[in-house]
Amino acid sequence: MKFLGNDMITLEDGVLKIDGYDARELAERYGTPLYVMSESQIVRNYRAYEDAFREYEKKTGKDFILCYAYKANANLAITRLLSKLGGGADVVSGGELYIARLSKVPPEKIVFNGNCKTEEEIVMGIENNIRAFNVDSISELILINRIANEMGAVANVAFRINPDVDPKTHPKIATGLKKSKFGLDVQSGMAMKAVKMALEMDNVKVVGVHCHIGSQLTDLSPFEEETRKVMDFVVELEREGIKIEDVNLGGGLGIPYHKDREVPTPYQLAEVIINTMMEYQDKVDLPNLLLEPGRSIVGTAGVLLAKVHHIKETPYGKWVMIDAGMNDMMRPAIYDAYHEIVPCVFREEREVVNIAGGLCESSDVFGRDRNIPKVKVGDILAILDVGAYGISMANNYNGRGRPRMVLTSEKGVYIIRERETYGDLIAKDIVPGYLL
Ligand SMILES: Cc1ncc(COP(=O)(O)O)c(C=O)c1O
Structure with missing residues (x-):
């Protein structure tokens, strides 16, 4: 398959890699849902603008x-x-x-x-x-x-x-x-x-x-x-x-x-x-x-990794339930935005599925009728192109902390945002004394 715009993604022996790091291992080590931002991709996207518009400086001074x-x-x-x-x-x-x-x-x-x-x-x-x-x-x-x-x-x-x-x-x-x-x-x-x-x-x-x-x-x-x-x-x-x-x-x-x-x-x-x-x-x-x-600098550099927790077959379709939700990435829910979703391991067999988050909202669906390599409970899915308007629009709806985010770089993998805890959810709430 093509990864248009995602130069940092490679498929090696059917395994998805981001800047050379095995996506499954990233999910295992840092937990899911997990935002992965690729430094190399951001740099490439940024430099493309600088290179392209240098011409304006040359022509006009x-x-x-x-x-x-x-x-x-x-x-x-x-x-x-x-x-x-x-x-x-x-x-x-x-x-x-x-x-x-x-x-x-x-x-x-x-x-x-x-x-x-x-x-x-x-x-x-x-x-x-x-x-x-x-x-x-x-x-x-x-x-x-x-x-x-x-x-x-x-x-x-x-x-x-x-x-x-x-x-x-x-x-x-x-x-x-x-x-x-x-x-x-x-x-x-x-x-x-x-x-x-x-x-x-x-x-x-x-x-x-x-x-x-x-x-x-x-x-x-x-x-x-x-x-x-x-x-x-x-x-x-x-x-x-x-x-x-x-x-x-x-x-x-x-x-x-x-x-x-x-x-x-x-x-x-x-x-x-x-x-x-x-x-x-x-x-x-x-x-x-x-x-x-904004989008064209960081959008293609981000991947959201999520784990499949349940698979439900109904007479009307198959649902793959993942631990990322619309609170982590709102674009599909609010703009009907399309994001490519791929498993981190490409099995030969394919199937048509709907992929949903776990929030109590019918709009918490990342993709419908997607023909993807077959997935099982425990697998990791990658939602692509989430670097822009992903974490910046994330929220705590349904009592969910915002996810962790890592940066993949030549120097290694760095946590650049910690996962929010239950404590973070109520950190700004105040209960009046008479209710204590
Ligand atoms: C005033 C302004 N400038 C820049 C941007 C960035 O746009 P984009 O992310 O599409 O490049 C926006 C986005 O809405 C905007 O409102």
Whole structure:
């Protein structure tokens, strides 16, 4: 079988290996459910962007900055690895900013997104002198200016525009359509109004234009349309005498969840974006280019190992019950997302099964009608491509601790997140004295 995008996975004599480590042994040693993150795969994914977009720097003399989207996976070991590789950070909360600083990301490589930044978060961003707040509303702009004034500071702001581009992805992860909650509408003049207001303010500096149209995009044409709409806005601003230093096109590149469907690579994305940007070289002084990929950096690098505890045959199908559940990995339950599921030992005989977690929810199903090599109770299954929006969306529903996570690297296997205990489940609960 093909492991599109998962270069770290090999099948040796029918046994699944991750970065050369026998997946069954990892499950045995570290317990299940277990997230396994491959350092080599993250590095490859990151370097593909750096290599591909170096061309932009060569052609324009401007910078390319990759701000890794922390929401995809903000485990400290992962964020530190990416920071060591030279990556910046796209954060959407005080918590993610805290992790970015702990990961030693230089402030000039941190951008702050989100449509409901709090006063506390704005103070934190200003204190850290981040590269830009990607401003989502006029109300937010006014607040940033007020807080910066109180702090005797000047905050860098970029404007998140809503370009009304259809990203052709799942509706729940489309973010740049005109009815979406995100961004400042360009067509109605709202975005221009916000920029002009900012120019009249003493405590903000206009540095950029930002946009993010959605996630898991497998077609490059929306990126081209997005780039054009953003650059048209930059031209409009320049006509008004407003010069833009940074253009941030967000994240969104998809990954091959279906192992028989190729998706565009960062190189193909770079070609489309750079060619489109270059069309504007006679109209404006081209800006620095920022991107905020998340999924395409860490998604393919993660595998969730789970043990088969029960097999149930009904007149309507066979159910394989595993010890990972939707609390560990929500994507199938909330987006009907497809993830490849394979056993760690490939037997010759195959069968069609449904694979489910143990939570009391009918949506706790990882795959239906999957034709996979036959499995038995005690076997380990591997759910692929869970490195993004897996552990970061995990929760304690049904009284289950979040799973352990290990990093496979050339140096060995490292636990990078401990399994939560029963004690962790109630650590923040308080019983009033009268109930004791
Ligand atoms: C503003 C912003 N930037 C970047 C990303 C990362 O997107 P992806 O993981 O698809 O690359 C997201 C994800 O939703 C986002 O909302």
